[in-house]
Amino acid sequence: MKIIGETKQLISDIDIFWDTISRSALAFRSGIKHYLAGRTEKFRSDLEDISKLENETDTMRREIKYKLYSHMLIPESRGDVLGLLETTDNVVDSIKKVLLQFDIEKPEIPESMKEEFMELTKMSVKTVDEMVLASRAFFREISIVNDHINKVHYFEHEADKIEEDLKRKAFNSDIIKDLSRKVQMRYFVEKVALISDEAEAVCDRLSIYVIKRSF
Amino acid sequence: MEAILIFLSSGLFLGWSLGANDAANVFGTAVSTKMIRFTTAAVICSIFVIIGAVLGGAGASDTLGKLGSVNAIAGSFTVALAAGLTVFLMTRTKLPVSTSQAIVGAIIGWNFFSGFQTDVSTLVKIVYTWILCPVLAGAFGFALYRLIILYIRKSRIHMIRIDHYTRIGLVIVGAFGSYSLGANNIANVMGVFVPVSPFRSIEIGGIVISATHILFFLGALAIALGVFTYSKKVMSTVGSDIFRLSAIDALIVVLSSALVLFIFASEGLQAFLISYGLPTFPLVPVSSSQAVVGAIIGIALGKGGKNINFSTMGKIGIGWIFTPLASGIISFILLFFMQNVFMQTVFN
Numbered sequence: 001m002k003i004i005g006e007t008k009q010l011i012s013d014i015d016i017f018w019d020t021i022s023r024s025a026l027a028f029r030s031g032i033k034h035y036l037a038g039r040t041e042k043f044r045s046d047l048e049d050i051s052k053l054e055n056e057t058d059t060m061r062r063e064i065k066y067k068l069y070s071h072m073l074i075p076e077s078r079g080d081v082l083g084l085l086e087t088t089d090n091v092v093d094s095i096k097k098v099l100l101q102f103d104i105e106k107p108e109i110p111e112s113m114k115e116e117f118m119e120l121t122k123m124s125v126k127t128v129d130e131m132v133l134a135s136r137a138f139f140r141e142i143s144i145v146n147d148h149i150n151k152v153h154y155f156e157h158e159a160d161k162i163e164e165d166l167k168r169k170a171f172n173s174d175i176i177k178d179l180s181r182k183v184q185m186r187y188f189v190e191k192v193a194l195i196s197d198e199a200e201a202v203c204d205r206l207s208i209y210v211i212k213r214s215f
Numbered sequence: 216m217e218a219i220l221i222f223l224s225s226g227l228f229l230g231w232s233l234g235a236n237d238a239a240n241v242f243g244t245a246v247s248t249k250m251i252r253f254t255t256a257a258v259i260c261s262i263f264v265i266i267g268a269v270l271g272g273a274g275a276s277d278t279l280g281k282l283g284s285v286n287a288i289a290g291s292f293t294v295a296l297a298a299g300l301t302v303f304l305m306t307r308t309k310l311p312v313s314t315s316q317a318i319v320g321a322i323i324g325w326n327f328f329s330g331f332q333t334d335v336s337t338l339v340k341i342v343y344t345w346i347l348c349p350v351l352a353g354a355f356g357f358a359l360y361r362l363i364i365l366y367i368r369k370s371r372i373h374m375i376r377i378d379h380y381t382r383i384g385l386v387i388v389g390a391f392g393s394y395s396l397g398a399n400n401i402a403n404v405m406g407v408f409v410p411v412s413p414f415r416s417i418e419i420g421g422i423v424i425s426a427t428h429i430l431f432f433l434g435a436l437a438i439a440l441g442v443f444t445y446s447k448k449v450m451s452t453v454g455s456d457i458f459r460l461s462a463i464d465a466l467i468v469v470l471s472s473a474l475v476l477f478i479f480a481s482e483g484l485q486a487f488l489i490s491y492g493l494p495t496f497p498l499v500p501v502s503s504s505q506a507v508v509g510a511i512i513g514i515a516l517g518k519g520g521k522n523i524n525f526s527t528m529g530k531i532g533i534g535w536i537f538t539p540l541a542s543g544i545i546s547f548i549l550l551f552f553m554q555n556v557f558m559q560t561v562f563n
Contacts, residue, residue, distance in 0.1 A: 075250065
Protein backbone atom coordinates (compact mmCIF):
# COMPACT_ATOMS: atom_id res chain seq x y z
CA MET A 1 0.00 0.00 0.00
CA LYS A 2 2.88 2.30 0.85
CA ILE A 3 4.34 2.06 -2.64
CA ILE A 4 0.95 2.88 -4.23
CA GLY A 5 0.82 6.08 -2.17
CA GLU A 6 4.41 6.91 -3.10
CA THR A 7 3.72 6.34 -6.79
CA LYS A 8 0.70 8.65 -6.65
CA GLN A 9 2.69 11.29 -4.79
CA LEU A 10 5.55 11.16 -7.25
CA ILE A 11 3.21 11.45 -10.25
CA SER A 12 1.61 14.43 -8.55
CA ASP A 13 5.06 15.99 -7.83
CA ILE A 14 6.07 15.66 -11.49
CA ASP A 15 2.75 17.17 -12.65
CA ILE A 16 3.17 20.07 -10.21
CA PHE A 17 6.74 20.60 -11.47
CA TRP A 18 5.41 21.15 -15.01
CA ASP A 19 2.58 23.36 -13.68
CA THR A 20 5.21 25.51 -12.02
CA ILE A 21 7.18 25.85 -15.25
CA SER A 22 3.98 26.89 -17.08
CA ARG A 23 3.17 29.44 -14.40
CA SER A 24 6.72 30.85 -14.60
CA ALA A 25 6.31 31.35 -18.35
CA LEU A 26 2.95 33.07 -17.83
CA ALA A 27 4.39 35.29 -15.09
CA PHE A 28 7.27 36.17 -17.42
CA ARG A 29 4.89 37.26 -20.19
CA SER A 30 2.84 39.25 -17.71
CA GLY A 31 6.00 40.83 -16.24
CA ILE A 32 7.29 42.03 -19.64
CA LYS A 33 3.81 43.30 -20.54
CA HIS A 34 3.62 45.32 -17.32
CA TYR A 35 7.19 46.58 -17.76
CA LEU A 36 6.48 47.80 -21.29
CA ALA A 37 3.28 49.46 -20.06
CA GLY A 38 5.21 51.12 -17.24
CA ARG A 39 3.23 49.39 -14.48
CA THR A 40 6.16 49.04 -12.11
CA GLU A 41 4.27 47.64 -9.12
CA LYS A 42 2.68 44.86 -11.13
CA PHE A 43 6.03 44.13 -12.80
CA ARG A 44 7.64 43.78 -9.34
CA SER A 45 4.87 41.46 -8.23
CA ASP A 46 5.50 39.23 -11.28
CA LEU A 47 9.21 39.23 -10.53
CA GLU A 48 8.50 38.13 -6.95
CA ASP A 49 6.21 35.40 -8.24
CA ILE A 50 8.90 34.13 -10.57
CA SER A 51 11.50 34.09 -7.79
CA LYS A 52 9.16 31.98 -5.66
CA LEU A 53 8.36 29.67 -8.56
CA GLU A 54 12.06 29.25 -9.32
CA ASN A 55 12.70 28.21 -5.72
CA GLU A 56 9.77 25.81 -5.89
CA THR A 57 11.05 24.12 -9.06
CA ASP A 58 14.48 23.69 -7.44
CA THR A 59 12.99 22.08 -4.34
CA MET A 60 10.64 19.92 -6.36
CA ARG A 61 13.39 18.72 -8.68
CA ARG A 62 15.47 17.66 -5.69
CA GLU A 63 12.51 15.86 -4.11
CA ILE A 64 11.69 14.00 -7.33
CA LYS A 65 15.35 13.01 -7.69
CA TYR A 66 15.43 11.73 -4.11
CA LYS A 67 12.23 9.72 -4.53
CA LEU A 68 13.29 8.23 -7.86
CA TYR A 69 16.57 7.01 -6.44
CA SER A 70 15.57 6.07 -2.90
CA HIS A 71 12.62 3.96 -4.11
CA MET A 72 14.57 2.66 -7.12
CA LEU A 73 11.81 3.74 -9.50
CA ILE A 74 11.99 3.71 -13.33
CA PRO A 75 15.58 2.40 -13.25
CA GLU A 76 15.92 2.57 -17.03
CA SER A 77 14.65 6.12 -17.47
CA ARG A 78 15.42 7.95 -14.25
CA GLY A 79 18.69 9.38 -15.58
CA ASP A 80 16.78 10.77 -18.55
CA VAL A 81 14.01 12.11 -16.35
CA LEU A 82 16.49 13.88 -14.11
CA GLY A 83 18.32 15.27 -17.14
CA LEU A 84 15.01 16.59 -18.42
CA LEU A 85 14.12 18.23 -15.10
CA GLU A 86 17.57 19.78 -14.75
CA THR A 87 17.64 21.32 -18.23
CA THR A 88 14.09 22.57 -17.70
CA ASP A 89 15.28 24.21 -14.51
CA ASN A 90 17.72 26.23 -16.66
CA VAL A 91 14.76 27.69 -18.55
CA VAL A 92 13.18 28.97 -15.33
CA ASP A 93 16.56 30.31 -14.18
CA SER A 94 16.85 32.27 -17.43
CA ILE A 95 13.32 33.61 -17.08
CA LYS A 96 14.10 34.86 -13.58
CA LYS A 97 17.45 36.36 -14.58
CA VAL A 98 15.98 38.26 -17.53
CA LEU A 99 13.21 39.78 -15.46
CA LEU A 100 15.66 40.61 -12.65
CA GLN A 101 17.94 42.32 -15.18
CA PHE A 102 15.00 44.40 -16.38
CA ASP A 103 14.46 45.48 -12.79
CA ILE A 104 18.14 46.36 -12.32
CA GLU A 105 18.95 48.07 -15.63
CA LYS A 106 15.47 49.39 -16.47
CA PRO A 107 16.15 49.51 -20.22
CA GLU A 108 14.19 52.03 -22.21
CA ILE A 109 12.29 50.27 -24.97
CA PRO A 110 11.25 52.74 -27.70
CA GLU A 111 7.51 53.01 -28.21
CA SER A 112 7.74 51.87 -31.84
CA MET A 113 9.55 48.68 -30.84
CA LYS A 114 7.38 47.71 -27.88
CA GLU A 115 4.85 45.73 -29.89
CA GLU A 116 7.54 43.67 -31.60
CA PHE A 117 9.38 43.20 -28.29
CA MET A 118 6.14 41.87 -26.80
CA GLU A 119 5.78 39.60 -29.84
CA LEU A 120 9.27 38.20 -29.17
CA THR A 121 8.28 37.59 -25.53
CA LYS A 122 5.08 35.78 -26.56
CA MET A 123 7.02 33.61 -29.00
CA SER A 124 9.53 32.62 -26.30
CA VAL A 125 6.69 31.86 -23.91
CA LYS A 126 5.01 29.72 -26.58
CA THR A 127 8.17 27.63 -26.96
CA VAL A 128 8.18 27.09 -23.19
CA ASP A 129 4.48 26.14 -23.24
CA GLU A 130 5.02 23.61 -26.01
CA MET A 131 8.14 22.31 -24.24
CA VAL A 132 6.00 21.69 -21.15
CA LEU A 133 3.37 19.88 -23.25
CA ALA A 134 6.09 17.77 -24.90
CA SER A 135 7.55 16.90 -21.49
CA ARG A 136 4.16 15.99 -20.03
CA ALA A 137 3.50 13.79 -23.06
CA PHE A 138 6.86 12.08 -22.49
CA PHE A 139 5.45 10.72 -19.25
CA ARG A 140 1.99 9.79 -20.51
CA GLU A 141 1.71 9.61 -24.29
CA ILE A 142 5.08 9.23 -25.92
CA SER A 143 3.67 9.07 -29.46
CA ILE A 144 2.68 12.76 -29.46
CA VAL A 145 5.90 14.18 -27.96
CA ASN A 146 7.36 14.89 -31.40
CA ASP A 147 4.30 16.91 -32.45
CA HIS A 148 5.01 19.33 -29.62
CA ILE A 149 8.75 19.28 -30.26
CA ASN A 150 8.10 20.32 -33.88
CA LYS A 151 6.06 23.26 -32.61
CA VAL A 152 8.91 24.25 -30.30
CA HIS A 153 11.29 24.28 -33.30
CA TYR A 154 8.80 26.38 -35.25
CA PHE A 155 8.26 28.97 -32.50
CA GLU A 156 11.97 29.14 -31.76
CA HIS A 157 12.62 29.89 -35.42
CA GLU A 158 9.97 32.60 -35.36
CA ALA A 159 11.55 34.07 -32.22
CA ASP A 160 14.93 34.12 -34.03
CA LYS A 161 13.39 36.08 -36.90
CA ILE A 162 11.86 38.66 -34.55
CA GLU A 163 15.15 38.85 -32.62
CA GLU A 164 17.06 39.60 -35.82
CA ASP A 165 14.51 42.19 -36.91
CA LEU A 166 14.62 43.98 -33.56
CA LYS A 167 18.43 44.05 -33.60
CA ARG A 168 18.46 45.47 -37.12
CA LYS A 169 15.99 48.15 -36.09
CA ALA A 170 18.11 48.99 -33.07
CA PHE A 171 21.34 49.35 -35.02
CA ASN A 172 20.27 50.31 -38.56
CA SER A 173 17.70 52.99 -37.82
CA ASP A 174 17.42 56.19 -35.89
CA ILE A 175 14.91 54.79 -33.44
CA ILE A 176 17.65 54.50 -30.81
CA LYS A 177 20.28 57.20 -30.91
CA ASP A 178 22.94 56.22 -28.35
CA LEU A 179 25.26 53.31 -29.06
CA SER A 180 25.10 52.31 -25.40
CA ARG A 181 21.31 52.03 -25.60
CA LYS A 182 21.56 50.15 -28.90
CA VAL A 183 23.90 47.64 -27.21
CA GLN A 184 21.58 47.43 -24.20
CA MET A 185 18.60 46.82 -26.48
CA ARG A 186 20.51 44.04 -28.25
CA TYR A 187 21.36 42.49 -24.87
CA PHE A 188 17.71 42.33 -23.76
CA VAL A 189 16.46 41.12 -27.13
CA GLU A 190 19.04 38.33 -27.03
CA LYS A 191 18.17 37.42 -23.45
CA VAL A 192 14.45 37.12 -24.18
CA ALA A 193 15.17 35.07 -27.32
CA LEU A 194 17.56 32.89 -25.29
CA ILE A 195 14.57 31.50 -23.38
CA SER A 196 13.25 29.96 -26.61
CA ASP A 197 16.73 28.58 -27.34
CA GLU A 198 16.84 26.93 -23.94
CA ALA A 199 13.36 25.47 -24.39
CA GLU A 200 14.58 24.08 -27.71
CA ALA A 201 17.66 22.61 -26.01
CA VAL A 202 15.35 20.80 -23.57
CA CYS A 203 13.40 19.42 -26.53
CA ASP A 204 16.58 18.28 -28.29
CA ARG A 205 17.37 16.15 -25.26
CA LEU A 206 13.78 15.03 -25.05
CA SER A 207 13.76 13.79 -28.64
CA ILE A 208 16.69 11.46 -27.79
CA TYR A 209 14.91 10.21 -24.66
CA VAL A 210 11.87 9.50 -26.83
CA ILE A 211 13.93 7.35 -29.20
CA LYS A 212 15.39 5.50 -26.22
CA ARG A 213 11.96 4.88 -24.73
CA SER A 214 10.11 4.12 -27.94
CA PHE A 215 8.46 0.74 -27.72
CA MET B 216 19.46 -43.95 4.19
CA GLU B 217 23.00 -42.66 3.54
CA ALA B 218 23.26 -44.92 0.47
CA ILE B 219 19.97 -43.55 -0.82
CA LEU B 220 21.18 -39.99 -0.38
CA ILE B 221 24.43 -40.82 -2.17
CA PHE B 222 22.48 -42.25 -5.08
CA LEU B 223 20.16 -39.23 -5.10
CA SER B 224 23.10 -36.85 -4.98
CA SER B 225 23.53 -36.68 -8.76
CA GLY B 226 19.86 -35.70 -9.17
CA LEU B 227 20.20 -33.17 -6.37
CA PHE B 228 23.31 -31.76 -8.05
CA LEU B 229 21.33 -31.48 -11.28
CA GLY B 230 18.62 -29.68 -9.31
CA TRP B 231 21.15 -27.32 -7.77
CA SER B 232 22.57 -26.45 -11.20
CA LEU B 233 19.04 -25.96 -12.57
CA GLY B 234 18.29 -23.54 -9.73
CA ALA B 235 21.59 -21.73 -10.24
CA ASN B 236 21.10 -21.27 -13.98
CA ASP B 237 17.40 -21.41 -14.83
CA ALA B 238 16.10 -19.22 -12.00
CA ALA B 239 17.89 -16.44 -13.86
CA ASN B 240 15.55 -17.05 -16.79
CA VAL B 241 12.62 -16.23 -14.54
CA PHE B 242 13.91 -13.40 -12.38
CA GLY B 243 17.23 -12.46 -14.00
CA THR B 244 16.15 -9.41 -15.93
CA ALA B 245 13.97 -8.15 -13.11
CA VAL B 246 16.94 -8.33 -10.74
CA SER B 247 19.56 -7.02 -13.18
CA THR B 248 17.33 -4.04 -14.10
CA LYS B 249 16.96 -3.42 -10.33
CA MET B 250 13.18 -3.77 -10.51
CA ILE B 251 13.19 -6.48 -7.82
CA ARG B 252 15.73 -7.18 -5.08
CA PHE B 253 17.60 -10.48 -5.35
CA THR B 254 16.41 -11.74 -1.94
CA THR B 255 12.75 -11.09 -2.85
CA ALA B 256 13.25 -12.85 -6.18
CA ALA B 257 15.02 -15.82 -4.59
CA VAL B 258 12.33 -16.30 -1.91
CA ILE B 259 9.44 -16.11 -4.41
CA CYS B 260 11.28 -18.32 -6.88
CA SER B 261 12.08 -21.02 -4.30
CA ILE B 262 8.56 -21.16 -2.87
CA PHE B 263 6.89 -21.44 -6.26
CA VAL B 264 9.43 -23.85 -7.72
CA ILE B 265 8.67 -26.19 -4.80
CA ILE B 266 4.88 -25.79 -5.23
CA GLY B 267 5.17 -26.35 -8.99
CA ALA B 268 7.41 -29.39 -8.62
CA VAL B 269 5.31 -31.10 -5.98
CA LEU B 270 1.87 -30.29 -7.39
CA GLY B 271 2.47 -30.19 -11.11
CA GLY B 272 5.61 -32.22 -11.77
CA ALA B 273 4.02 -35.61 -12.53
CA GLY B 274 3.00 -35.04 -16.16
CA ALA B 275 6.38 -34.30 -17.73
CA SER B 276 7.97 -36.94 -15.52
CA ASP B 277 5.62 -39.62 -16.87
CA THR B 278 6.75 -38.83 -20.42
CA LEU B 279 10.40 -39.30 -19.45
CA GLY B 280 9.39 -42.58 -17.83
CA LYS B 281 7.88 -43.72 -21.11
CA LEU B 282 11.09 -42.88 -22.94
CA GLY B 283 13.09 -45.17 -20.69
CA SER B 284 12.13 -46.41 -17.27
CA VAL B 285 15.44 -46.60 -15.45
CA ASN B 286 14.79 -49.52 -13.07
CA ALA B 287 17.84 -49.61 -10.77
CA ILE B 288 18.83 -46.80 -8.43
CA ALA B 289 22.50 -46.97 -9.42
CA GLY B 290 21.36 -46.60 -13.02
CA SER B 291 19.25 -43.57 -12.12
CA PHE B 292 22.22 -42.09 -10.27
CA THR B 293 24.47 -42.59 -13.30
CA VAL B 294 21.93 -41.21 -15.78
CA ALA B 295 21.43 -38.05 -13.70
CA LEU B 296 25.20 -37.79 -13.21
CA ALA B 297 25.77 -38.05 -16.97
CA ALA B 298 23.21 -35.29 -17.57
CA GLY B 299 24.79 -33.15 -14.85
CA LEU B 300 28.27 -33.68 -16.27
CA THR B 301 27.06 -32.77 -19.77
CA VAL B 302 25.48 -29.57 -18.48
CA PHE B 303 28.66 -28.75 -16.58
CA LEU B 304 31.02 -29.48 -19.49
CA MET B 305 28.93 -27.64 -22.05
CA THR B 306 28.55 -24.64 -19.76
CA ARG B 307 32.33 -24.61 -19.28
CA THR B 308 32.84 -24.63 -23.05
CA LYS B 309 30.24 -21.86 -23.33
CA LEU B 310 27.95 -23.97 -25.49
CA PRO B 311 24.21 -23.52 -25.02
CA VAL B 312 22.85 -26.32 -22.95
CA SER B 313 19.50 -27.55 -21.77
CA THR B 314 19.04 -29.86 -18.80
CA SER B 315 15.99 -31.35 -20.54
CA GLN B 316 18.03 -32.36 -23.56
CA ALA B 317 20.86 -33.65 -21.41
CA ILE B 318 18.59 -35.94 -19.37
CA VAL B 319 16.84 -37.29 -22.49
CA GLY B 320 20.23 -38.09 -24.05
CA ALA B 321 21.34 -39.78 -20.83
CA ILE B 322 18.17 -41.90 -20.66
CA ILE B 323 18.66 -43.01 -24.27
CA GLY B 324 22.26 -43.85 -23.32
CA TRP B 325 20.84 -46.06 -20.55
CA ASN B 326 18.41 -47.67 -23.01
CA PHE B 327 21.31 -48.50 -25.29
CA PHE B 328 23.42 -49.85 -22.44
CA SER B 329 20.66 -51.94 -20.88
CA GLY B 330 19.27 -53.14 -24.20
CA PHE B 331 15.83 -51.69 -23.56
CA GLN B 332 13.94 -50.45 -26.59
CA THR B 333 13.66 -46.65 -26.85
CA ASP B 334 10.03 -45.70 -27.39
CA VAL B 335 10.39 -43.95 -30.75
CA SER B 336 6.96 -42.30 -30.65
CA THR B 337 7.80 -40.73 -27.25
CA LEU B 338 11.19 -39.64 -28.56
CA VAL B 339 9.60 -38.04 -31.63
CA LYS B 340 7.07 -36.31 -29.36
CA ILE B 341 9.91 -34.96 -27.18
CA VAL B 342 12.03 -33.74 -30.10
CA TYR B 343 9.06 -32.07 -31.73
CA THR B 344 8.29 -30.34 -28.43
CA TRP B 345 11.85 -29.01 -28.23
CA ILE B 346 11.38 -27.35 -31.61
CA LEU B 347 7.90 -26.17 -30.73
CA CYS B 348 9.03 -24.67 -27.40
CA PRO B 349 11.05 -21.65 -28.68
CA VAL B 350 8.66 -21.19 -31.62
CA LEU B 351 5.65 -21.04 -29.31
CA ALA B 352 7.50 -18.76 -26.87
CA GLY B 353 8.33 -16.50 -29.83
CA ALA B 354 4.67 -16.39 -30.87
CA PHE B 355 3.64 -15.54 -27.30
CA GLY B 356 6.39 -12.92 -27.07
CA PHE B 357 5.31 -11.29 -30.33
CA ALA B 358 1.58 -11.28 -29.50
CA LEU B 359 1.99 -10.17 -25.87
CA TYR B 360 4.40 -7.42 -26.87
CA ARG B 361 2.00 -6.01 -29.45
CA LEU B 362 -0.95 -6.23 -27.04
CA ILE B 363 0.81 -4.62 -24.08
CA ILE B 364 2.28 -1.80 -26.16
CA LEU B 365 -1.09 -1.12 -27.77
CA TYR B 366 -2.64 -0.96 -24.31
CA ILE B 367 0.05 1.41 -22.99
CA ARG B 368 -0.37 3.70 -26.01
CA LYS B 369 -4.16 3.79 -25.77
CA SER B 370 -4.45 4.09 -22.02
CA ARG B 371 -1.97 6.97 -21.58
CA ILE B 372 -0.72 5.61 -18.26
CA HIS B 373 1.94 7.67 -16.53
CA MET B 374 5.52 6.37 -16.86
CA ILE B 375 5.83 6.01 -13.07
CA ARG B 376 2.58 4.04 -12.90
CA ILE B 377 3.72 1.75 -15.73
CA ASP B 378 6.88 1.17 -13.70
CA HIS B 379 4.76 0.33 -10.66
CA TYR B 380 2.53 -2.09 -12.58
CA THR B 381 5.56 -3.67 -14.26
CA ARG B 382 7.13 -4.26 -10.86
CA ILE B 383 3.98 -5.98 -9.55
CA GLY B 384 3.70 -7.86 -12.86
CA LEU B 385 7.28 -9.10 -12.61
CA VAL B 386 6.61 -10.54 -9.15
CA ILE B 387 3.35 -12.26 -10.22
CA VAL B 388 4.72 -13.49 -13.54
CA GLY B 389 7.98 -14.48 -11.82
CA ALA B 390 5.98 -16.58 -9.34
CA PHE B 391 4.07 -18.18 -12.24
CA GLY B 392 7.34 -18.70 -14.12
CA SER B 393 8.88 -20.36 -11.06
CA TYR B 394 5.82 -22.60 -10.67
CA SER B 395 6.03 -23.60 -14.34
CA LEU B 396 9.78 -24.15 -14.07
CA GLY B 397 9.27 -26.43 -11.08
CA ALA B 398 6.38 -28.29 -12.71
CA ASN B 399 8.11 -28.77 -16.06
CA ASN B 400 11.74 -29.23 -15.08
CA ILE B 401 11.49 -31.32 -11.91
CA ALA B 402 11.23 -34.26 -14.31
CA ASN B 403 14.80 -33.53 -15.40
CA VAL B 404 16.04 -33.56 -11.85
CA MET B 405 14.09 -36.38 -10.27
CA GLY B 406 12.25 -38.08 -13.15
CA VAL B 407 14.77 -40.90 -13.51
CA PHE B 408 14.45 -41.73 -9.82
CA VAL B 409 10.65 -42.11 -9.86
CA PRO B 410 10.54 -45.82 -10.85
CA VAL B 411 13.14 -46.66 -8.19
CA SER B 412 12.01 -44.21 -5.52
CA PRO B 413 13.44 -45.30 -2.20
CA PHE B 414 10.70 -43.47 -0.28
CA ARG B 415 7.31 -44.68 0.89
CA SER B 416 4.04 -42.78 0.90
CA ILE B 417 3.27 -41.07 4.19
CA GLU B 418 0.00 -39.81 5.62
CA ILE B 419 -0.18 -36.55 7.52
CA GLY B 420 -3.57 -35.55 8.93
CA GLY B 421 -5.50 -37.56 6.37
CA ILE B 422 -3.45 -36.25 3.44
CA VAL B 423 -1.40 -38.88 1.65
CA ILE B 424 1.97 -37.69 0.41
CA SER B 425 3.23 -40.08 -2.22
CA ALA B 426 6.82 -41.28 -2.62
CA THR B 427 7.06 -39.28 -5.87
CA HIS B 428 5.92 -36.13 -4.09
CA ILE B 429 8.67 -36.59 -1.49
CA LEU B 430 11.18 -37.15 -4.27
CA PHE B 431 10.02 -34.04 -6.12
CA PHE B 432 10.07 -32.03 -2.90
CA LEU B 433 13.70 -33.00 -2.31
CA GLY B 434 14.58 -32.10 -5.90
CA ALA B 435 12.79 -28.78 -5.56
CA LEU B 436 14.74 -28.06 -2.35
CA ALA B 437 17.95 -28.64 -4.33
CA ILE B 438 16.68 -26.19 -6.98
CA ALA B 439 15.91 -23.66 -4.25
CA LEU B 440 19.42 -24.13 -2.84
CA GLY B 441 20.82 -23.44 -6.30
CA VAL B 442 18.74 -20.27 -6.49
CA PHE B 443 20.03 -18.97 -3.17
CA THR B 444 23.65 -19.99 -3.47
CA TYR B 445 24.57 -19.31 -7.07
CA SER B 446 21.85 -17.68 -9.19
CA LYS B 447 22.67 -14.09 -8.14
CA LYS B 448 25.82 -14.23 -10.25
CA VAL B 449 23.93 -15.57 -13.27
CA MET B 450 21.09 -13.09 -12.82
CA SER B 451 23.42 -10.11 -12.94
CA THR B 452 24.61 -11.09 -16.42
CA VAL B 453 21.43 -12.51 -17.93
CA GLY B 454 20.13 -10.81 -21.01
CA SER B 455 23.29 -8.83 -21.67
CA ASP B 456 24.57 -11.48 -24.09
CA ILE B 457 21.48 -11.21 -26.27
CA PHE B 458 20.52 -7.60 -25.86
CA ARG B 459 19.52 -5.22 -23.11
CA LEU B 460 15.91 -5.76 -22.22
CA SER B 461 13.62 -3.13 -20.80
CA ALA B 462 11.56 -4.00 -17.73
CA ILE B 463 8.42 -4.43 -19.88
CA ASP B 464 10.33 -6.64 -22.31
CA ALA B 465 11.47 -8.70 -19.33
CA LEU B 466 7.90 -9.07 -18.12
CA ILE B 467 6.81 -10.32 -21.55
CA VAL B 468 9.78 -12.68 -21.85
CA VAL B 469 9.09 -14.26 -18.47
CA LEU B 470 5.36 -14.52 -19.11
CA SER B 471 5.86 -16.06 -22.56
CA SER B 472 8.37 -18.64 -21.41
CA ALA B 473 6.33 -19.41 -18.28
CA LEU B 474 3.24 -20.00 -20.44
CA VAL B 475 5.20 -22.40 -22.65
CA LEU B 476 6.63 -24.30 -19.69
CA PHE B 477 3.16 -24.43 -18.15
CA ILE B 478 1.53 -25.71 -21.35
CA PHE B 479 4.07 -28.53 -21.58
CA ALA B 480 3.66 -29.45 -17.91
CA SER B 481 0.03 -28.96 -16.97
CA GLU B 482 -2.08 -32.08 -16.64
CA GLY B 483 -5.03 -29.83 -15.76
CA LEU B 484 -4.75 -27.96 -19.04
CA GLN B 485 -4.42 -31.22 -20.93
CA ALA B 486 -7.58 -32.59 -19.28
CA PHE B 487 -9.38 -29.31 -20.03
CA LEU B 488 -8.42 -29.45 -23.73
CA ILE B 489 -9.43 -33.10 -23.97
CA SER B 490 -12.82 -32.34 -22.39
CA TYR B 491 -13.52 -29.88 -25.21
CA GLY B 492 -12.17 -32.22 -27.88
CA LEU B 493 -9.27 -29.88 -28.62
CA PRO B 494 -5.74 -30.95 -29.58
CA THR B 495 -3.47 -31.26 -26.56
CA PHE B 496 0.13 -30.40 -25.87
CA PRO B 497 2.47 -33.23 -24.89
CA LEU B 498 3.75 -33.08 -21.31
CA VAL B 499 7.48 -32.89 -21.89
CA PRO B 500 10.30 -31.19 -19.99
CA VAL B 501 11.51 -28.31 -22.16
CA SER B 502 14.36 -25.85 -21.90
CA SER B 503 13.47 -22.60 -20.16
CA SER B 504 16.58 -20.96 -21.68
CA GLN B 505 15.41 -21.78 -25.19
CA ALA B 506 11.91 -20.54 -24.37
CA VAL B 507 13.50 -17.27 -23.22
CA VAL B 508 15.52 -16.93 -26.44
CA GLY B 509 12.35 -17.67 -28.45
CA ALA B 510 10.39 -15.03 -26.53
CA ILE B 511 13.14 -12.42 -27.00
CA ILE B 512 13.18 -13.06 -30.75
CA GLY B 513 9.37 -12.77 -30.72
CA ILE B 514 9.63 -9.35 -29.06
CA ALA B 515 12.35 -8.28 -31.49
CA LEU B 516 10.05 -9.24 -34.36
CA GLY B 517 7.24 -7.30 -32.66
CA LYS B 518 9.55 -4.26 -32.67
CA GLY B 519 10.09 -4.56 -36.40
CA GLY B 520 12.63 -7.36 -36.59
CA LYS B 521 15.75 -5.21 -36.55
CA ASN B 522 19.04 -6.27 -34.95
CA ILE B 523 18.12 -9.89 -34.38
CA ASN B 524 21.15 -12.01 -33.78
CA PHE B 525 20.21 -15.06 -35.80
CA SER B 526 23.40 -16.86 -34.74
CA THR B 527 21.69 -17.38 -31.35
CA MET B 528 19.08 -19.50 -33.11
CA GLY B 529 21.87 -21.43 -34.83
CA LYS B 530 23.36 -22.08 -31.39
CA ILE B 531 20.06 -23.49 -30.17
CA GLY B 532 20.11 -25.84 -33.16
CA ILE B 533 23.60 -27.00 -32.21
CA GLY B 534 22.36 -27.51 -28.65
CA TRP B 535 19.46 -29.67 -29.86
CA ILE B 536 21.81 -32.08 -31.58
CA PHE B 537 24.96 -31.87 -29.49
CA THR B 538 23.56 -31.98 -25.93
CA PRO B 539 21.59 -35.27 -26.13
CA LEU B 540 24.37 -36.83 -28.19
CA ALA B 541 27.11 -35.88 -25.71
CA SER B 542 24.93 -36.82 -22.75
CA GLY B 543 24.02 -40.19 -24.30
CA ILE B 544 27.67 -41.07 -24.85
CA ILE B 545 28.72 -39.93 -21.36
CA SER B 546 25.82 -41.89 -19.87
CA PHE B 547 26.83 -45.05 -21.74
CA ILE B 548 30.46 -44.75 -20.64
CA LEU B 549 29.57 -44.01 -17.02
CA LEU B 550 27.12 -46.90 -16.89
CA PHE B 551 29.87 -49.18 -18.15
CA PHE B 552 32.18 -48.03 -15.37
CA MET B 553 29.44 -48.21 -12.77
CA GLN B 554 28.63 -51.77 -13.70
CA ASN B 555 32.10 -53.13 -14.34
CA VAL B 556 34.34 -51.12 -12.03
CA PHE B 557 32.06 -50.25 -9.11
CA MET B 558 30.05 -53.49 -9.49
CA GLN B 559 26.67 -51.79 -9.21
CA THR B 560 23.43 -52.98 -10.77
CA VAL B 561 22.50 -50.29 -13.23
CA PHE B 562 19.49 -52.11 -14.72
CA ASN B 563 17.28 -55.04 -13.89
